Amino acid sequence: MNNFMESCKNKKIVLLYAAAITFLIVSFFLGIMLGSTYVSFTDIWGAILNHNGTGSGARIFWYVRLPRICACLVCGGALSVSGAVIQGVLANRLASPSILGVNSGAGLAVILCTAFEVYGGWQLSAFSFLGAFAAVMLVSICSRKLGASRGTVILLGVALNSLLNAVSDTVITFNPEVGFMSSNFKIGDFSAVTYNKLIPAAVVVIVTIVVLFTLTNELDVLTLGDDNAKGLGMNTGFMRTLFLLFAALLAGCAVSLAGLLSFVGLIVPHIVRRISGNKASHLLPLCAIFGAAFVALCDTISRTVFSPYEIPVGIIMAFLGAPFFIFILVKGKGGHARD
């Protein structure tokens, strides 16, 4: 904690945290208030004071908007932190849960669960995590065995992604009922979120992120390279597996809630890294806050721009995120050559 407070004396970092928290609060309230029906502050306050309020505003708040926005925050935070961790551990800035097949692994597990009619929140999160973990470990182990370069790691991930998607499509082809929900699932969508799904995933995500916050120095030391990290007494194999396990846990929970939200796990860590630097003690919390706020904002836009119609949040994220990402890259003149 001393470390954290010390570096918070840095004015830029303080401003960044202030901006991130403001962004989060604004996104949260916009998400709660806006939609096909406007929910005012009075409605929200009334709903909080009288939990079983019977007004439409109170019902919309408790049973529609609140679980949905909370799911956005959980997924955004989880995927962003997962992306930052995977990028750090694999020393590859192009890595992200969606590119390496982690999301697809979780997605296949969720599709299989649906095919076998396993709908319980905890079970869905657990199987989703197992799918994500299997995928990330496969990429990690193959990379190590092959002595793969950073580019090859990405190619391995792309290949695994294609394979897992092909398996998912095969399952969907033979199970039309699963296919019914597959298009929104593949783009990423929060319309089907319930408390039953949200609570287990949220608990796992929050606990995992808190544990990761205590391991930020380990993540930084891993970036010094294997031999140097070992020279500092770190069991790099164990730590790398542990970090990938946590990253898979986060991505798996996010996928079990909202489907295959791509991009957020790549774009948010990149943007935050460019502003805050690489120090994991700031990178991870800022990724969590910015990622949560970004997904919540995108979801609100997806519900309101073409209201009463709703488009999957993944489309809005790509429309908003991609140009901004390109702007950041161009402004930074392509970033570091070694990336």
Next chain:
Amino acid sequence: MIEIKDLSFGYGKNNVLQNFSACFEKGKLTSIIGTNGSGKSTLLKTIVGILPLNTGGILIDGTELSSLKPQKIAKRISYLAQGKNTPDMTAFQMVLHGRFPHLSYPRRYSQKDRDAAYSAMERMGILGYADKSMVSLSGGMRQNVYIAMALAQDTDYILLDEPTTYLDISHQLHLMKTLRTLAADGKGIITVMHDLPMAFNFSDNIAVVSGGKAVICSSPKEVYNNGVIKDVFGIELNYSQNEENYYYGYNQK
């Protein structure tokens, strides 16, 4: 003292080190020299526990290496690898990570750790670069930061794998003088070198490695007189001496 007895190690079926025996003392600068692929880097990695030993043993101040956990080894020996990443962090953060082996979970650096890092940077004359990014530093300055990290680690032995590679001659000389000072302060410095005159001119001891074995480990003068350099490298060194200094150089003939 680091004592190596009949050490053998190999990658797969290829034996890199075979019945290797040598001693490295505290307060001495020992350079390990040998041709490419002779097992110099492998030896350092084995001493620091990164690579397992197949047979034989390593004693660190009388304690068997295999009985020590990685963190305990890192409290006794610091190791600077050959190909070092240049992480995008400040020089101070980098040096502070030298304190990593001294932390227990949850690993948070204390004021004592920060003081140790500042002190190491001051000793290396790089305190003014504390807030500079590693990426923006020159190769020579980065090497100084890495050595400051090893100093912050506060170990009795420092192992360096080809520390002068990529450095210009003035930075090479500065680095070797620094290593000499550290040895004079009581640290055991073991460094892999390719520049023979540099190794001979600055080291207390020279260990010649060939075919995975220590051919000789002795003072530069004895190694020079032994004639082993010609056998191993196929070249000759010159030796000249004036009233104050002696100097080794390549024989141009």
